[in-house]
Amino acid sequence: MAAQRKTSRYVVPIAVAGIAAATIGLVPALAASGDPDLPEITAQQLIEKIAASDTQTLSGTFKISTDLGLPAFDGLLGGLAGGGSGEGSADPSAQLTKLVSGTHTLKIAADGPERQKLTLLDGKEQYSLVHNGDEVWAYDSASNQVFHEKGAEEAGRAPEKELPASPKALADEVLKAAGDTTSITVGGTANVAGRDAYRLVIAPKQQGSTVEAVTIAVDAATGTPLKFTLDSTSGGKPVVDAGFTKVDFARPAASEFDFTVPKGAEVTEGDQLEKDHAGKAPEDLEKALGDFGLGGAGQNGPEVVGEGWTAIATFDTGEAAPKTEDAPKEARGFLDALGDEVSGKFGSGTVFKTKIVNALMTDDGKVYVGAVTPQALVDAANAAH
Structure with a gap:
């Protein structure tokens, strides 16, 4: 179960790529x-x-x-x-x-x-x-x-x-x-x-x-x-x-x-495929995907800050941010290429970037995501502290 929780934390940066695909359709x-x-x-x-x-x-x-x-x-x-x-x-x-x-x-x-x-x-x-x-x-x-x-x-x-x-x-x-x-x-x-x-x-x-x-x-x-x-x-x-x-x-x-x-x-x-995968994807993985619009949404859903094109969704994963060296081998190279370290009033964290959707995950496990610039995410995290 501990290994499953560790894997689920890496869904946050990977899901940035997924939501970018969902955004464009x-x-x-x-x-x-x-x-x-x-x-x-x-x-x-x-x-x-x-x-x-x-x-x-x-x-x-x-x-x-x-x-x-x-x-x-x-x-x-x-x-x-x-x-x-x-x-x-x-x-x-x-x-x-x-x-x-x-x-x-x-x-x-x-x-x-x-x-x-x-x-x-x-x-x-x-x-x-x-x-x-x-x-x-x-x-x-x-x-x-x-x-x-x-x-x-x-x-x-x-x-x-x-x-x-x-x-x-x-x-x-x-x-x-x-x-x-x-x-x-x-x-x-x-x-x-x-x-x-x-x-x-x-x-x-x-x-x-x-x-x-x-x-x-x-x-x-x-x-x-x-x-x-x-x-x-x-x-x-x-x-x-x-x-x-x-x-x-x-x-x-x-x-x-x-x-x-x-x-x-x-x-x-x-239905057989679902049974075969039962137990392989922990519930918190599915919730993380849902929070990014990739699966069944979380019970309460993320909080939205701002409006229009600069709206930012934010939620708390409840876990410390992942370290690349601890990531599953499938994700290590991807994380290295995708993330930049940032800091501010909120402390420190990593911005995971695409050309259209960016996400900031702070070291204490809070996530800010939107079709906004990395600086806009940092500003939102600073404003929340």
Whole structure:
């Protein structure tokens, strides 16, 4: 049990990387060249156009490029939780962490909220994730492994292994969160996958956020968001620059969502996977993940300081901060690359950094996390003392 508690403390810096991925979403969005000549439109009209969009069916190909400014950590969360590296597994929670770094090509199909399919292409191999009614299937061709989950909706809950959010879903969340702290403008036009689009630019008015701007390319004909780009104040490549290279709004064939277990494939049921991992991930690990928005939230949840783009979540882990030399071997190099030591009125601690989400963990176990600069975290910790 002591070893489990020690492992759980290292979830804090690792979860910074996870929440960064959650912040950007796994969404299609990459602009093609060309600036079409479209009728002028105000930001309010463009927002209304997005809200009125009712695209239920589509298929297409898109690329997603992600640069969080992180060292490689594929499968690191799974390894710390006792679930292995994710290699040779069809479990979506392990496989989809690949999208957190690098450039990937995917194929997507959707027929309303009941049926979606995503295929991740990786050279000659591919990974497919299919949601059809109350069943979720996943297949990893490299290992010939199948993951299956059934009956989640019948049990009164959504499937645990959901497909990544759509561009519209992410746009809705960004617009819903926008308020007096946000500037929303129309930043010209673009051509995405051969379709004319407007560029909606959303940017913080506040100082101290790591977000430079969020740009959403909106299909001029349908109002469907086709592009999502997230830029950081640190400059360089966008944190996320991904998008449709082909898109078709016709209804995909029903057969697109059929799944047949390949010959010789090993099938793992979702409930069996949970049993296999029982006892390997301590309850405080799950709580820490929840506090970072990665799992079931803690009973009380973190306290939020500030508002808008500079809001900071803070909570007390109740344990002293971890030392790199005591970390599990899977995490040592990652921690060295991710953390900087800082000090202030609060004492001392370590800031774990990405290009978009940063977290300060003080030596007495208090955590401050947000899409803000390291200095903003230090100021928040000082103000609390």
